[in-house]
Amino acid sequence: MSKTPSVPGQNEWWTAGRFLLVLTATVIVVFPRVVLGLNTFFYRDYGALGYPGAYFLKESLRHGELPFWNPYSHCGVPFLAQMGQWYPPSWICVLLPMPWALNVFMLLHLVLGGTGLYWLARCWGAGEFAAGLAGFAYAFNGVSLSCFQWGNYIAALSWLPWLIIAVTEAWRRGGRWIPLAALVGAMQVLTATPELTLMVWLFLGVLWLSEVAAREIKIAASAGRLGGVVLLAAGITMVQMLPFLDLLAHSQRNTNYDAGQWPMPGWGWANLLVPLFHSYRSPQGIWFQSGQEFFPSYYPGAGILALAVLGVLWTRTRLSAVVAGSALFCWILALGNNGHLYSWLKQIFPLLGIARFPVKFTVLTTLLIPLPAAWAIGRIQSGPNQRLRRNLIATGIIVLLLMGFLVWFARQYPLPTDNWRATGENTVLRATLMIALLGGILFLAELKNQAVRLALQFGLLGIIVFGAFNHNPNIVPTLPASSLAPGLWTASGKPPPPRLGEGRIMISPEAEQYLIYHQLSRMDYDFTGKRLAEWYNLNLLDLIPKVTGAITLRPAAFDRVERYLYYTRGTSCSDGFLNFVSAAWYSDPENPVLWTARTNFLPVITAGQRPVFADDDAAMNAITATNFNPRLVVYLPESERPLVTVTNPSVCSLASARFTDNSVEAVATATAPCLVVLSQTFYHLWQAEVDGHPVPLLRANVAFQAVQIPAGAHHLKLIYRDRNFVFGGIISLLSIAICAAMWWHGQRAFDRNRKGV
Numbered sequence: 001m002s003k004t005p006s007v008p009g010q011n012e013w014w015t016a017g018r019f020l021l022v023l024t025a026t027v028i029v030v031f032p033r034v035v036l037g038l039n040t041f042f043y044r045d046y047g048a049l050g051y052p053g054a055y056f057l058k059e060s061l062r063h064g065e066l067p068f069w070n071p072y073s074h075c076g077v078p079f080l081a082q083m084g085q086w087y088p089p090s091w092i093c094v095l096l097p098m099p100w101a102l103n104v105f106m107l108l109h110l111v112l113g114g115t116g117l118y119w120l121a122r123c124w125g126a127g128e129f130a131a132g133l134a135g136f137a138y139a140f141n142g143v144s145l146s147c148f149q150w151g152n153y154i155a156a157l158s159w160l161p162w163l164i165i166a167v168t169e170a171w172r173r174g175g176r177w178i179p180l181a182a183l184v185g186a187m188q189v190l191t192a193t194p195e196l197t198l199m200v201w202l203f204l205g206v207l208w209l210s211e212v213a214a215r216e217i218k219i220a221a222s223a224g225r226l227g228g229v230v231l232l233a234a235g236i237t238m239v240q241m242l243p244f245l246d247l248l249a250h251s252q253r254n255t256n257y258d259a260g261q262w263p264m265p266g267w268g269w270a271n272l273l274v275p276l277f278h279s280y281r282s283p284q285g286i287w288f289q290s291g292q293e294f295f296p297s298y299y300p301g302a303g304i305l306a307l308a309v310l311g312v313l314w315t316r317t318r319l320s321a322v323v324a325g326s327a328l329f330c331w332i333l334a335l336g337n338n339g340h341l342y343s344w345l346k347q348i349f350p351l352l353g354i355a356r357f358p359v360k361f362t363v364l365t366t367l368l369i370p371l372p373a374a375w376a377i378g379r380i381q382s383g384p385n386q387r388l389r390r391n392l393i394a395t396g397i398i399v400l401l402l403m404g405f406l407v408w409f410a411r412q413y414p415l416p417t418d419n420w421r422a423t424g425e426n427t428v429l430r431a432t433l434m435i436a437l438l439g440g441i442l443f444l445a446e447l448k449n450q451a452v453r454l455a456l457q458f459g460l461l462g463i464i465v466f467g468a469f470n471h472n473p474n475i476v477p478t479l480p481a482s483s484l485a486p487g488l489w490t491a492s493g494k495p496p497p498p499r500l501g502e503g504r505i506m507i508s509p510e511a512e513q514y515l516i517y518h519q520l521s522r523m524d525y526d527f528t529g530k531r532l533a534e535w536y537n538l539n540l541l542d543l544i545p546k547v548t549g550a551i552t553l554r555p556a557a558f559d560r561v562e563r564y565l566y567y568t569r570g571t572s573c574s575d576g577f578l579n580f581v582s583a584a585w586y587s588d589p590e591n592p593v594l595w596t597a598r599t600n601f602l603p604v605i606t607a608g609q610r611p612v613f614a615d616d617d618a619a620m621n622a623i624t625a626t627n628f629n630p631r632l633v634v635y636l637p638e639s640e641r642p643l644v645t646v647t648n649p650s651v652c653s654l655a656s657a658r659f660t661d662n663s664v665e666a667v668a669t670a671t672a673p674c675l676v677v678l679s680q681t682f683y684h685l686w687q688a689e690v691d692g693h694p695v696p697l698l699r700a701n702v703a704f705q706a707v708q709i710p711a712g713a714h715h716l717k718l719i720y721r722d723r724n725f726v727f728g729g730i731i732s733l734l735s736i737a738i739c740a741a742m743w744w745h746g747q748r749a750f751d752r753n754r755k756g757v
Contacts, residue, residue: 013454014128016118019135022458023114026136026465027107031478035107037100039478042527044149049550051484052540054102054151057085058094059543060661067661069720071500072540073549074558075581075704076681079661081243081722082552084152084192099484106151109158114139116161117370123165124319126374129457133377134370136461137304140468142275142297143366148476153363156193160200160367163188167204170229171222172211176746178225179739182232189237199364203326210318235735242728250684252559262294263336263358272331273399274406275299275471276426280417283519284526285474290415297472298362300369301464302430303437306399310391311372314379320372327368334361381445389442396438403427426471433467477523488531489542494595497544501604501659503584505534506547509566509573510589533592547581557616557703558681564620575600576628580701581679602630604659605666607652607676607709609634613641619702634677634700643696644708650674652709662720669713676716678705689717 033039041047056079060067070079079085089109093101117138121131138144138161147153166181189197208226211217234241270277271289275297279287286296300308312324332339336358380388407427411420440460447453469475489497498504507515515535520526531538536550548562565571578586579601588594612635614622619635622628632649652670668676677700688697688707691714700706709716 012128013450014132014457016115016122019118019128019132020111020115022132022461023135023139024111026461027111027139030465030469031107031476034103034478037097037103037481040099040103040481040484041106041148041476042479042483043477043523046149046151047484047527048530048536048538050151051099051102052537053079053085053551054090054093055098055484055486056537056540056543057091058098061094065661068722068725069662070540070551071659071661071680072543072545073537073551074554074562074681075504075547075679076683077549077551077554077558078243078247078683078685078722079551080725081247082192083194083240083244084190086237086240087152087155087190087192088187089155090151099481102151106148106154109151109154110139110144113144113154113158113161116158116165117367120161120165120367121371121374124371124375125378126371127378127381130374130377130381132457133460133464134374136464137301137370137373138366140465141301141304141366142299142468142471142475143295143363145468145472145475146295146297147363152192153196156188156191156196157363157366159184159188159191160196160364163200164204164207164367167226167229168207171208171226172217174221174225176743178228179232179742179746181229182236182735182739185229185233186236189233190240193360193363195360196363199330199361203322203364203368206322206326207319210322214318232735232739235731236739238728238731238735239725240728242724242731243722246685246722246724247553250555251553252556253553261357262292263338263342264298264331264334264362265289265291266335266338268292268335268338268359269331270406271297271299272305273302273403273430274410274423274427275430276419276423277406277410278415278418279423280415281419281422283521284477284523285521286477287472290417292359294357294359295362296475298359298365299471300366301434301437301467301471302399302403303434303467304369304373304464306395306434306438307373307376307441308369309372310395311374311376311379314388314391315372315375320375323368323371327365330361330365330368334359377441380441392438392442396435399434400431403431430467430471433463437463479524479527483524483527483531484541486541486543488528489534489544492532495597497542498582498584500545501657501664503582503601503603504545504547505539505585505587505595506573506578506581506583507533507535507587507592508589509571511587511592512548512566515592529593533587535592545582547583555681555683555703557699560616561620561703565624571624574624574626574628576626576630577624580623580628580630580704602679603657604680605654605657605664605676605678606631607654607668607670608650608674609677610649611636611644611646611675613638616702623701630677630701634675634706635702636698636700636706640696640698643698644675646673646675646708652676664716664718666716667713668709668716670709670711672711674709674711675700676707676709677701678707678718680705680718683720685722686718686720689719690714692717 028035056070057067067079070077089105093105114135118131118135121134126134144157147157163184166177166184170177170181212219267278276287279289281287288296312320332341336342342358407424410418410423414420437460440456444453444456447456511533515530515533520529534544534546539546565573578598582601582604583598584601585595586598588596610633612633614635615638622635636644650670650672652668652674655667657666682699682703682705686697688695690709695707698706707716
């Protein structure tokens with residue numbers, strides 16, 4: 001592959017070190033209050049899902065316990081088996097003040113990603129400034145800014161260019177590149193973005209095949225090296241993947257779970273040029289596509305897209321064909337069922353249906369688009385060429401005409417939620433910035449004065465940054481850091497919340513629906529209201545046990561109960577069920593921030609109920625019926641009849657109950673054999689012991705736990721044991737040791753060669 005030519009003296013200022021400094025300074029300038037710890041990111045899943053989980057991890061470790069199980073959400077749910085929990089940099093946040101640590105974690109990954117793209121562009125033939133502009137375009141675009149809603153996506157984006165560099169060098173050169181590529185690949189997998197992992201490895205596979213077909217590399221040697229990278233990377237991730245795969249197999253997620261939800265609309269490609277095309281303005285000022293509310297934007301920048309098209313047309317290499325073809329493939333796949341390719345592939349590979357939200361496939365294009373744009377800049381800067389200038393001007397005019405047509409189309413055929421005036425004004429600004437960017441690049445080729453050239457280059461980078469933040473105003477909102485401070489329940493004047501094992505709070509189905517579909521225009525009021533409602537995972541900030549939650553994967557049986565109560569028309573929560581799940585507080589159906597204290601609810605652990613054997617459908621109807629009395633009866637599956645000898649209610653007292661993240665203990669004294677019932681989610685990795693001897697753990701009331709104990713006084717213990725972590729940890733450590741040995745061996749070989757030994 002030939003490198004893009006550069007003009008001597010034009011690019012030498014933009015060394016890797018200076019680019020890193022400029023990018024870091026830019027991030028600080030655009031997020032000054034976040035860097036200082038005064039403000040925090042919070043929007044959508046970041047504040048309500050991701051940050052509370054990080055806070056829970058920090059608090060558990062601070063108290064000396066690894067939280068394999070989270071007893072505060074969904075009546076208990078696996079925690080460390082969830083994807084993303086074993087991403088090493090996230091554990092650094094445990095040692096530093098929150099939320100500042102997690103916010104800086106996000107910003108550092110943004111810098112890491114932009115720097116990686118700079119190096120990838122340099123490796124693939126771009127000059128220094130062209131690579132720098134590509135790095136800025138990768139760090140500042142619609143997708144990257146949208147990803148501030150999820151820390152793991154920012155982290156995944158940051159590793160993509162480094163992964164491509166390391167893996168391609170590994171299959172070409174082997175040696176120390178193999179363990180390095182394995183480590184980078186493992187880091188990218190551990191960020192927990194399966195769709196992005198799939199797409200980048202498909203891209204790498206196509207790239208490898210193209211080099212094999214061109215006989216640039218030997219198939220056997222390169223395939224062996226590539227296989228070594230994959231095996232080592234997989235081995236490093238086993239501490240996460242073995243528990244995760246086991247959880248996935250027992251979770252609510254299957255190949256048809258929310259299949260095809262939130263794809264790119266059929267007209268979604270228009271938003272690559274006109275970001276507000278057929279979009280609506282949310283009450284909080286952020287724009288979303290009608291029918292696709294996952295990403296606020298995937299706008300790459302009209303000028304960057306125009307340059308990318310020219311870069312592909314001008315270079316016409318195998319690499320440019322692979323890059324362009326992969327980008328088109330991603331955009332078609334992102335259409336979901338609208339583009340047919342997604343449906344067709346899902347029929348061939350059903351596991352594709354486990355991934356949610358097809359629009360996520362646009363993420364890889366944020367890496368693919370800046371690269372050919374950098375090649376185009378290199379060609380323009382290589383010297384005066386009237387043909388290239390005419391091509392650039394013609395492309396700019398074509399893009400302007402397309403933008404104008406789309407604005408006209410939006411005016412003639414609007415959707416009910418469209419705002420044509422805002423769309424038109426926004427598009428005019430996009431067009432102006434595109435003209436400024438393309439014109440500045442043309443003018444740059446004529447400048448000889450180094451100081452003026454450098455000033456103009458900074459101006460072009462400024463256009464990238466300004467366009468990214470301006471195309472969808474307030475796309476990365478922040479709030480004062482105090483918004484995420486723990487203890488809001490008590491600070492609001494309510495009595496102390498229930499402690500672990502004593503009771504839980506429960507959001508009413510009506511309040512849950514209101515919280516999902518309603519927003520206040522003021523983000524601070526809206527977020528405070530959601531905190532007072534203890535919505536999603538926000539209860540973790542106050543460490544209050546809750547019946548529901550927002551953990552990604554949950555045991556399938558409990559998810560069935562939750563969906564039945566919250567998302568099945570005509571159902572309601574009876575007092576019997578509320579008492580069984582230990583609902584000490586219940587939110588007002590008409591006002592989610594108001595809570596009503598309940599009496600007569602049961603503690604999490606009770607005993608003495610009469611067993612009734614029934615299938616899950618009958619049991620579901622029974623436990624949600626108005627006459628359900630959890631003090632007297634417990635429903636067990638017919639398959640567990642041989643394990644139970646109890647037939648009648650029993651007298652049993654419970655004492656010294658103790659609950660931790662991963663265990664439950666109590667002393668039970670019974671006059672006859674009896675059942676001990678826990679309103680804790682049943683999961684196959686919980687093990688029950690009576691006086692130190694293992695006994696069967698029964699699935700009770702569809703999704704909860706029960707244990708039979710003999711007459712007399714006995715010590716009952718339930719403990720969460722996941723041996724997958726042990727086996728996975730051993731494999732991960734061995735894989736890391738192999739990588740270290742390969743690195744050390746490679747260093748010794750390098751030293752011998754340098755000394756001529």
